[in-house]
Each structure stands twice: as structure tokens, then as C-alpha cells.
Amino acid sequence: MSEFYNSETDIKAYDLVQPKPGAMIEALRAFGYNLETAIADLIDNSITACSKNVWLNFNWKGKNSTISIKDDGYGMNEEKLVNSMRLGSKNPLEDRDTDDLGRFGFGLKTASFSQCRKLTVGSKDIGSNLSVRCWDLSYVSNSEEWRLLKVDPNSQRNLFSDLESMESGTIVLWENIDNLVKGNSTDDNKSHKLFLERIENVEKHLSMTFHKYLEAKNGLNIWMGNKKIKPWNPFLQYHTATQHLCDENLVLYDGKISVNSFVLPHRSKLDDQTYEVTGGIRGWNDHQGFYVYRNKRLIVPGDWLGLGFPKDDVHKLARIEVNIPNSMDSDWKIDVKKSVARPPSILRDELKKIARITRERAEQVYWYRGKILQRGGSSDFVFVWKTNLLHGNYFCSINRDHPLIREMLDTSGENSYKVNSILRLIEETVPIQFILLKNSENPDKGRKPFEELDSKKINEVIKYFMETLLKSGMSVLEARNKLKSMEPFNEYPDIIENLQLNAGVSDE
Ligand SMILES: Nc1ncnc2c1ncn2[C@@H]1O[C@H](COP(=O)(O)OP(=O)(O)O)[C@@H](O)[C@H]1O
Ligand SMILES: [Mg+2]
Structure with missing residues (x-):
């Protein structure tokens, strides 16, 4: 008999090596x-x-x-x-x-x-x-x-x-x-x-x-x-300002994966306590991305799953629920601790697509306080500032089509050249670096327009702009609606509604 093993059916030559x-x-x-x-x-x-x-x-x-x-x-x-x-x-x-x-x-x-x-x-x-x-x-x-x-x-x-x-x-x-x-x-x-x-x-x-x-x-x-222990739900589904973007079923082999993507409300729509709690254990930034559930048990509490997206401030409102059955552990590379999951390559493109859509929407809500979306995509909402991309660089310009800016330019007559030059000067010198720095230090503490003014002062300002719109030929109703869809007056619909107009101006 050989002293070495040479057949898989008749193994007699071995050392028993037990783990220590x-x-x-x-x-x-x-x-x-x-x-x-x-x-x-x-x-x-x-x-x-x-x-x-x-x-x-x-x-x-x-x-x-x-x-x-x-x-x-x-x-x-x-x-x-x-x-x-x-x-x-x-x-x-x-x-x-x-x-x-x-x-x-x-x-x-x-x-x-x-x-x-x-x-x-x-x-x-x-x-x-x-x-x-x-x-x-x-x-x-x-x-x-x-x-x-x-x-x-x-x-x-x-x-x-x-x-x-x-x-x-x-x-x-x-x-x-x-x-x-x-x-x-x-x-x-x-x-x-x-x-x-x-x-x-x-x-x-x-x-x-x-x-x-x-x-x-x-x-x-x-x-x-x-x-x-009370449950912590990452998706804030009960909140009216939360957007439920997609509800998809992906089929892999004979198992079903369901995906729901959400964009959570802008900071300004949440009270301090809800904001704090919804931020979760690791905070808003870290809790963005996919939430992978195996059965109903959460395995990954917010991660872009190696799909090539960074976790950054502007996308922190994106949270996507992915439910997988326990029969897909090896496809999703679930580890013993049940704390890691990686999507199978066959699903990566589909998940990337969902991530992209959700991230885009989350970014819009982040910048625009969710107003456009909350108004059901109202196309006549107007911003004072426009962001533009030129040769790979972002820059900000003042929206010349904003009714109040338009009115100022139209009525400035021979001074219109001066006014335009001043606007240009402001655009060229926006202190972007400073804003970026401050925003990254304290991302959600941006002040709301007119925040420090008392309501009497805000009233005066809004009244002035209301009158400007009326002078341009709008009816009171049109002017009210226009102001409500105009940044920053959309923050103050009640003031616009209850504005006391000068005698002789009717609501027709
Ligand atoms: N709390 C429990 N109640 C009943 N059975 C249990 C409990 N905890 C563990 N077991 C039994 O012990 C086995 C081993 O558990 P574990 O080491 O966690 O491995 P696994 O959960 O992967 O099977 C389980 O499969 C189950 O049969
Ligand atoms: Mg176990």
C-alpha cells in the first residue's frame, strides 16, 4: 500500500489536523x-x-x-x-x-x-x-x-x-x-x-x-x-412632503426583489425633532442610499452599494428601499454578520438607473426646498437666481425673466445699461467659495429669505412688489398667484392672501 493518498474513494493516508x-x-x-x-x-x-x-x-x-x-x-x-x-x-x-x-x-x-x-x-x-x-x-x-x-x-x-x-x-x-x-x-x-x-x-x-x-x-x-423599543422608519412615508418615486419589482432567477425609492422632505419642511430623529444614528449624509432588507430585517442602512455614487450633502434626502428574499444570500454576498450586501452584477444597471433618478430628484429638493415638486411640477414657478453649467463650471446668474427684474429693466429707460451692468457685477462677484464653505460647515442652517424681518416689514416689501405687478397690467388675482409662485414670496402665502391693498384696487 502506498503511503500517499491516490484515490478519492479509498483514502487511508492522512493526518488528522483538528483546529486548536x-x-x-x-x-x-x-x-x-x-x-x-x-x-x-x-x-x-x-x-x-x-x-x-x-x-x-x-x-x-x-x-x-x-x-x-x-x-x-x-x-x-x-x-x-x-x-x-x-x-x-x-x-x-x-x-x-x-x-x-x-x-x-x-x-x-x-x-x-x-x-x-x-x-x-x-x-x-x-x-x-x-x-x-x-x-x-x-x-x-x-x-x-x-x-x-x-x-x-x-x-x-x-x-x-x-x-x-x-x-x-x-x-x-x-x-x-x-x-x-x-x-x-x-x-x-x-x-x-x-x-x-x-x-x-x-x-x-x-x-x-x-x-x-x-x-x-x-x-x-x-x-x-x-x-x-419604538420603530425607526427611514422613509418618513406619512409626511406629505415625502416623495415616493418608484415602486418596482425586479425578478432575479425565481426570486422577486422589490424596490421603492423615496426623496425625503427638505429641512425646512421638518420640525427640529423630526429632522433630528430622521437623521438616524449616523446622521443624514451617512444614511442616504439603498436600504437593503433581507425578509423584513434591515441589513444595510443606507449605502450606494458600490455602484459608483458618492455620499454627499446634496443627495442626502435620497433613500431607496430594496427587499430581497433569504434565498438570495449568495447572490447578494450577505456576510455572516448580516451587515453587508452587494448587488449581483445582473441587477447593477437597473439599480444604478433607479439611484440616478432618485438622486436627481433629491438634489432638486435639496436646492429648491422642494417647492417646484411640491407644486406638482408647476412650470411657472420663478426663481431669482439661475444656475448654469458652462464648460464644466457652474455659475449663477440673475433671472432676467423674473417679473420684478423684468419690470425694473423695462422701466429703467435710459438707465437700463447701468442697471444691467450692476446686475452683471453682482453675478460675477457671487462669493461662491464662502457660501460653499459655510454650507459644508453647517449644511442646513441656511437662512430663509426675510427671516429676520418682522411681519410688518415683510408686508411692506411684498406690498411694494404686488403694486409693481399690478402696474405691469396684471389683475389682483393674477398678481397674487404670480407672487405665490415666485421665490422668495412663496414662503409667505398668508401675507400675500391678506395683503391690504390701496383703496380703489379691486380683487377682480
Ligand atoms: N432564540 C432561539 N430560539 C429557538 N431556537 C434557537 C434560538 N437561537 C438559536 N436557535 C437554534 O440554534 C440554531 C443556531 O443558531 P445560529 O448559531 O444563530 O445559526 P443560524 O441562525 O444561522 O441557524 C438555529 O438554527 C436555531 O435552530
Ligand atoms: Mg442566527
């Missing part, structure tokens, strides 16, 4: 989860197990702090529990139920190990007794074997007792959460504050990631103490 637990553990811990994404991965399991409630408990005890996650899903009997603790408990190539949020059979372990050195899971399904198993990484590392510890359910009575009174459910307990508390003492106020801040981030992340489940009627409840 100590090294494996450190590699598994470095998958790149953070606290938020790790907890989200456990909630995926609770959702797949049809839970109605998930309870999160953050227990501050300095370096002995713990985190536990309990659900009322269908739970596991002892045999299933043991298998669920196995690394790679399910082959990723196996078909999954359409509602299953899992894939690689790693999440429970890798997510937990990224945060803690001791993972204990207690579970029971209908009809079984509570069983508890534990991975103690220090013990595995020392024993150099993957020895899963059998834990006596009575050993942590206060933790597991309410699970026993439930029909079914699961508790995941993290101890030795070394990355989070790093040997802090209980009375270390600074670390305690940091711990609370991290909890706040977890709450925000979950309210974003699972918003579709949280919004659903009879959907999921995620509890943090007595508080129910």
Missing part, C-alpha cells in the same frame, strides 16, 4: 461584530423562533456585568439546544424556511463570543423541561477541547425561573463581557456612564434594524426593562 480551540476562539471573536450587531443577531434567532416578545436585560456590576436576552419563541429541547451550540450548526447551503433569518449556523456563537467569554443558553420547547448549556471559552481554551458544559437549571434560579413558567422560550446569558467592561469596578462612574451610552446605541440600532417587525400589527415587542 484556543486559536479558533480568538479568530471567532474577531469576526467584527460590535455590541449592537451582536445583539441584533440573537434577536434574528428569536424572530425565526416566532417570538412575540424579546426582553433585553443589561445588568451593571462593573467587571461582573452581564447581558441577557430572553424570548418567548418556540424554544429548543435538550438535543436541539446542544446542536444549536455547535459551531456551524447548519449547513449554509441547506434551504431555509422563507422566514428564517439565519444562514451560516454560526450567529449565536460568533455574535456572543465577540462580546463575552462565557455563553450560557437555557431553553425549552412545548413539552420539554428546561435544559441549559454553556460555552466557557477559558475552559475550552485550557482543556483544548470543545467541551460544552451541562449546567444545572437550578443553579441560576432567579434567571431561569420565569422561563420555567413559560410554555416555551429561550434565554441567552453573556458573562465576562470583557470588551465592554474591561475590568471596571462597580463604582466606576465613568465606565457606568459609558455602559449606559452603549445601551442607548443598542436601542437605536434595534429600532432601526427591526423597524418592520416592530411596526407590524401584532408584531414583535422588544423590551428594555419596562420600555418597549
